[in-house]
Amino acid sequence: MNIKENKIVLVGNPNVGKSVIFGLLTGKYVTVSNYPGTTVEVTKGYAVLENKKCIIFDSPGINSFIPQSEDEKVTRDILLNQKIDKIIQVADAKNITRTLLIALQLAEIGLPFVLDLNMIDEAREKRINIDEKELSKKLGIPIVSTIATQNQGIAELKETLKNLKRPDYHIKYDSLIEEALLRVEKFLPESQINKRALSLMLLAGDLSLKSWLKENLSQEKLKFLEEVQEDLAEKYIEPLAYIINEQRLKETENLIKSCVKTEKIILKNWVYYLGRISMDRFWGIPILIIVLFLMYKFVGEFAAGAGVNFVENTVFGKYLNPWAIKIVNFLIPIPLIKELFVGEYGIFTMAITYALAIVMPIVTAFFLFFGILEDSGYLPRLAIMANRFCKIMGLNGKAVLPLVLGLGCDTMATITARILETKKEKIIVTLLLALGIPCSAQLGVILAMLAKLSFSATLLWVGIVLAVILLVGYLASKVLPGKGGDFILEIPPLRIPKLSNILIKTLARLEWYLKEAVPLFILGTLLLFVLDKIKMLKVIEKMASPLVVGFLGLPSRASESFIIGFLRRDYGAAGLYALADKGLMNHTQIVVSLVTITLFVPCIAQFFVSIKERGLKTALLISFVTFFLAFLIGGLVNFILHYLGIIL
Numbered sequence: 202m203n204i205k206e207n208k209i210v211l212v213g214n215p216n217v218g219k220s221v222i223f224g225l226l227t228g229k230y231v232t233v234s235n236y237p238g239t240t241v242e243v244t245k246g247y248a249v250l251e252n253k254k255c256i257i258f259d260s261p262g263i264n265s266f267i268p269q270s271e272d273e274k275v276t277r278d279i280l281l282n283q284k285i286d287k288i289i290q291v292a293d294a295k296n297i298t299r300t301l302l303i304a305l306q307l308a309e310i311g312l313p314f315v316l317d318l319n320m321i322d323e324a325r326e327k328r329i330n331i332d333e334k335e336l337s338k339k340l341g342i343p344i345v346s347t348i349a350t351q352n353q354g355i356a357e358l359k360e361t362l363k364n365l366k367r368p369d370y371h372i373k374y375d376s377l378i379e380e381a382l383l384r385v386e387k388f389l390p391e392s393q394i395n396k397r398a399l400s401l402m403l404l405a406g407d408l409s410l411k412s413w414l415k416e417n418l419s420q421e422k423l424k425f426l427e428e429v430q431e432d433l434a435e436k437y438i439e440p441l442a443y444i445i446n447e448q449r450l451k452e453t454e455n456l457i458k459s460c461v462k463t464e465k466i467i468l469k470n471w472v473y474y475l476g477r478i479s480m481d482r483f484w485g486i487p488i489l490i491i492v493l494f495l496m497y498k499f500v501g502e503f504a505a506g507a508g509v510n511f512v513e514n515t516v517f518g519k520y521l522n523p524w525a526i527k528i529v530n531f532l533i534p535i536p537l538i539k540e541l542f543v544g545e546y547g548i549f550t551m552a553i554t555y556a557l558a559i560v561m562p563i564v565t566a567f568f569l570f571f572g573i574l575e576d577s578g579y580l581p582r583l584a585i586m587a588n589r590f591c592k593i594m595g596l597n598g599k600a601v602l603p604l605v606l607g608l609g610c611d612t613m614a615t616i617t618a619r620i621l622e623t624k625k626e627k628i629i630v631t632l633l634l635a636l637g638i639p640c641s642a643q644l645g646v647i648l649a650m651l652a653k654l655s656f657s658a659t660l661l662w663v664g665i666v667l668a669v670i671l672l673v674g675y676l677a678s679k680v681l682p683g684k685g686g687d688f689i690l691e692i693p694p695l696r697i698p699k700l701s702n703i704l705i706k707t708l709a710r711l712e713w714y715l716k717e718a719v720p721l722f723i724l725g726t727l728l729l730f731v732l733d734k735i736k737m738l739k740v741i742e743k744m745a746s747p748l749v750v751g752f753l754g755l756p757s758r759a760s761e762s763f764i765i766g767f768l769r770r771d772y773g774a775a776g777l778y779a780l781a782d783k784g785l786m787n788h789t790q791i792v793v794s795l796v797t798i799t800l801f802v803p804c805i806a807q808f809f810v811s812i813k814e815r816g817l818k819t820a821l822l823i824s825f826v827t828f829f830l831a832f833l834i835g836g837l838v839n840f841i842l843h844y845l846g847i848i849l
Contacts, residue, residue, distance in 0.1 A: 207255045209362070210279055212307065213291035214299050215262030216693065218319045220244075221349040222291050223259040226359070242619075243275065250362055258283075264299070266306045266398070267407045267442060270622045274409050280310060281394050281413065287365050288314035289358070294324035294331065294346065297461055301453040302446075304340060305372060311395030313365035314342060317358055321346040323694060328464035336460040341370045350702070371397065372452045378404065378445065381433045385426060390417040404430055405442040476695030479582045489586060492579070496570050497659075500645055502652050504566030509649060513558040525549045537734075546733055552726035555775045556719045563645025564714055568707040571608070575706070576698035580605060593671055595678025596621075600630050607638035611807045614638070615814055625683035629674055631815055635803040636827045637670040643771035646778050647795050653781075654788050665796050669834055673826075718769060721805070725765035725772050732764075752836040754843070755794055756785050762798065769804045789842050797835030802828045 211219045227246025244259040260279055261272035268274035279285070290307055292300035300318070307314050318324070318331065337344040343361045347354030373379065385400040392399065402410060403426060414423060434441050478484040526543045533539050543550045574580055583605060588598030600621060607614035611634045618630045639647060651659045732738040738761065742749075745760040753759070758780060766773025777794045780786050786794065802824050803811065811820035841847075 207250075207253050207286040208258070208283060209255050209287045209289060210258040210260050210283070210285050211289050211291055212260055212276060212280075212303070212314075213262065214264060214293065214296070214303065217262070217291050217293040218349045219259055219262070219291045222289070222317065222319065222347070222355075222358075223257060225349060225352060225355050227257050243279070250359055263303070265302075265446075266310070267402055267405050268409050272619065277409075280312065281392060283393070285312055285393060287362060288312050289317055289362070290314055291317045291319050294318040294321045295327050295329050297324075297329065297331065297457060298450075298453055301456055302449055304342075305370075305449055305452060306398070308340060308342070308368040308370045309372070309395060309398040309401065311367055311398065312393065313367050315358070315361050315365060316340070316342055316344045317354075318344060318346045319349050321354075322348050322351075326694075330462045330464070332460045332462075336456065339370070339456060339460065341368045372449060374445070374448050377433060377436055378448075381429055384429050388418070388422045388426060401445060404433060405445050406430065406434075406440070472695050472697060476578070476582070479579065479695065480585045485582070485586045489583070492574070496567075497648060497652075499570055500563060500566045500648055502648075504563050504645065504649075506649070506652060508562035508566065509559055512562050513554070517554050517558040522550055522554065541730060544730075546726055546730040548723055548726055551729075552722040553719075555772060555779075556722040559775050559778060560646060560718070560771055561711075561714070563649060565707065565711060567608070567645050568710045569703060572703035572706045573698045576696065576702050578693040578695045581693060582695070590671075594629060594633070594674025595681075596626055596629060596674070600626060603630050604633060604638055607634045607640065608644055611635070611638060611640045611803060615807055615810045618814070623683055625678075625681045628681060628815060628819060629677045631811055631819075632677055632823050632826065633670055633674055635807060635811065635823050636673060636800055636830065637666050639774075639799050640771060640804075643774045643798070646771060646774040647799065650774075650778055650781055650791055650795060654791060658788060658792050662792055662795055662799075665834065665838060666799055669800060669830065673830070718771070721769045722772055725769065729761060729765060748832060752832065752839070753793055753797060754839040755790055756780065758785065759794060762794075763801065766798060766801050767805065770798060770801055771804075773801065774798050789839070789848070793835050793839045793842070796838050797831050800827060800831035800834055802831070 211223055213219050223244065223246060226248050228248075243261070246257050246259075248255045248257055258279060260276040263273045263276045265273065266277050266280075268277055280288075288307060290300075290304060292303070294300070300316070304316055316337075318333070324331065333344045333346065343365070345354055345358045345361050347358060349355070374382070381404055382397060382400045385403060386396040389396045389399050399410070403414075414426070418426075430441070437444050439447075475488075479488050522543075529539055529543045529549075533542070540547065542548050545551070574583075584598040584601045586598075587601035591597055591600045594600075603614045603618045603621075614634050615631055618627045618634075621627050621630060647662075651662060729738065732741065741764065742757045742760045745763070746757055749755050749760050749763070750757050759777065762773040762776030762780070765776060774795075777786075777791075777798060780794075781791050802808075808820060808824060811823060815823075
C-alpha cells in the first residue's frame with residue numbers, strides 16, 4: 202500500500218489548545234526544532250489519516266497574518282514557503298471575534314482548511330450558541346466542535362480532513378482597496394498563498410515580506426508595488442493596516458449577528474466571582490499572599506519537613522543507604538571503588554541521596570502546587586496583578602509568566618521568554634531568570650532551610666532577592682536599547698483544577714527531573730570525588746577562603762556547594778542544606794548563603810539554552826553579572842547583619 206505524504210499545519214490564536222489537538226493527532230512521536238533563521242521552535246509530528254502519511258506542524262500562536270512578532274512571522278512563512286496541503290484552524294469557541302478574524306484571513310490565503318471550535322463546553326457555559334451549519338455555509342468551510350482535553354470531537358475532526366476544499370469566500374473591501382488589489386496582484390509571483398492575500402499583506406505595510414519579494418521580483422516591479430502602496434496610503438487618514446482590519450472586523454460582526462447568539466444570563470457561581478476579584482487591584486493582593494502562603498506551607502514546611510525527613514532519615518537513612526553500604530562492601534574489595542559509591546562523596550550516599558531524598562520530595566510538592574495554579578487559570582491573572590511591578594523593569598505583565606515558570610524550571614522558562622515581543626524584553630527576562638529566580642528544586646531546598654529559621658529571616662531573604670531583581674531590571678531597562686511591547690493577554694475563565702490533569706503534568710515533570718537532574722548530580726559528585734582524591738578540593742577551599750570565609754562569613758566547606766552549583770544550583774543548595782542540617786552554619790550564615798546561592802550563576806543547562814536563545818556573548822555577560830552580584834550582595838548582607846548586630 203503506497204502512502205502519500207501530506208502536510209497539515211495547525212493554526213490559531215495563542216492559548217486555544219493547539220498543542221493538545223496536535224498531541225491527539227500525532228501521539229508522542231514528535232520532533233522540535235528551530236524554524237530556519239529564527240529562535241522560534243516548531244513542533245512536527247506524524248500521523249496516518251485515510252491511508253496517507255501526514256506531517257503535522259504545530260505552528261506558533263498568532264493574532265494576525267501581518268506579523269507583529271517573530272512567532273507570527275514563522276507561522277506566516279510556513280504557509281508561504283512550505284507546500285501545505287491542509288490547515289486546521291484551532292479556535293477558542295468562546296472568543297468568536299478573534300476566531301473569525303483569523304478564519305477570514307485563512308479564507309483569503311486560499312488553502313483548504315477546517316475550523317475547529319475547541320473548548321466548546323466553555324462557550325456553552327457562557328451561553329454562547331454558535332450556529333455551526335449556518336456559519337459553515339457562509340464561510341464555505343467545514344466546522345467541527347471539540348473538547349480537546351476530553352478527547353471529544355477528534356474522530357470527527359480526522360474524518361473532516363479527508364475531503365477539504367479551497368474556500369471560495371473573501372471580503373469585499375472598499376473600492377479604493379479593491380482597485381489597488383487588482384493592480385498589485387498582476388505583479389506578484391505564484392506561491393502557496395493566494396495573490397489576493399499577499400496583496401493585502403503588502404498594502405497593509407508588511408515589511409517582513411520584503412526579503413521574499415526581493416528573491417522573486419525585479420527592482421522595477423518592487424518599486425511599482427511600493428508606489429501603489431504609498432499612493433493608496435495617502436488616501437486615508439488612518440494607517441492602511443488599521444483600515445483593512447476595521448473592514449475585516451465589520452465582516453466579522455455581520456457573521457456573528459447572523460450565526461451567533463449570546464444569552465445575557467451568565468452563571469455567576471463562586472468560581473466566577475473568585476476569578477474576577479483575583480484580578481482586582483485591592484482584593485487581588487491578599488489572594489496572591491494567600492496563594493504564596495499556601496505554597497510556603499505545602500512545599501516549604503510539609504514537603505521539606507515531614508516529606509524530606511521521612512525519605513532521608515527513614516527510607517534512605519535506615520534502609521537504602523545501609524543496604525547499599527553492605528552490598529558494596531560485599532561485592533567490591535577495592536577501597537577506592539567502595540568510596541566512589543558509598544563514601545563521603547559517593548554516588549549513592551551523596552548524589553542519589555541528595556537527588557531523591559532531599560530534593561525530589563520538595564520538587565514533587567512544588568510540581569503539584571504549580572500544576573494547580575496552571576490548571577485553574579490563575580497564572581494569567583497573576584500577570585495582570587504584576588503588570589505595574591513589571592513596568593518598573595521596562596517590561597509588562599506578560600513577563601511574569603516566564604518569571605513564574607522559572608520557579609518550575611529556569612531552563613524551560615528561558616525558552617518561554619519568546620512570548621515577549623521585543624529583543625530588549627527577552628534579554629531582561631533571561632537576565633532576571635539567571636539572577637534571582639530559583640527553580641523548583643532550589644526553591645524547595647531554600648524554603649526547607651528557611652522553615653527552620655524565624656519568619657523575619659524569610660522576609661529578609663525575600664526582600665533582598667526582590668530588591669535585587671527590581672534594581673537590576675530597572676537598570677537593564679535603562680541601559681539596553683529598544684522599547685517594550687504591548688500588554689495583550691488572553692484571560693481564560695477560572696476553573697476548578699482536574700486531579701487527573703495535575704497528576705499527568707506532575708509525572709511528566711518528575712520524569713524530566715529524573716532525566717535532567719540526577720545525571721548532573723552524579724556528575725557533580727564525581728567531580729567532588731576526583732577533586733578530593735587529587736587534593737584539589739582543599740586547594741580550592743583555600744583559594745576561595747578570602748571570598749567564601751572572609752567576605753561571606755561562611756564555613757570553608759561551603760565552597761563545595763558553590764563549585765557544584767555551577768552544574769545545578771539546586772545541588773549547590775542541597776549542599777548548603779546538608780551543612781545547616783549538621784549544625785555547621787548559624788542562622789545568619791544560612792541567610793547569607795541562601796541569598797548568594799539564589800543569585801548565583803545559572804545552571805549549566807540554562808546557560809546553554811541562553812546561548813541558543815540570546816547568543817554566546819549575551820549569555821557570558823549574563824553569567825558574569827550574576828556571579829559578581831551574587832557574591833557582592835551576599836558579602837554586603839553579611840557585613841550589614843554583623844555591623845548592626847542583627848540576630849536572626
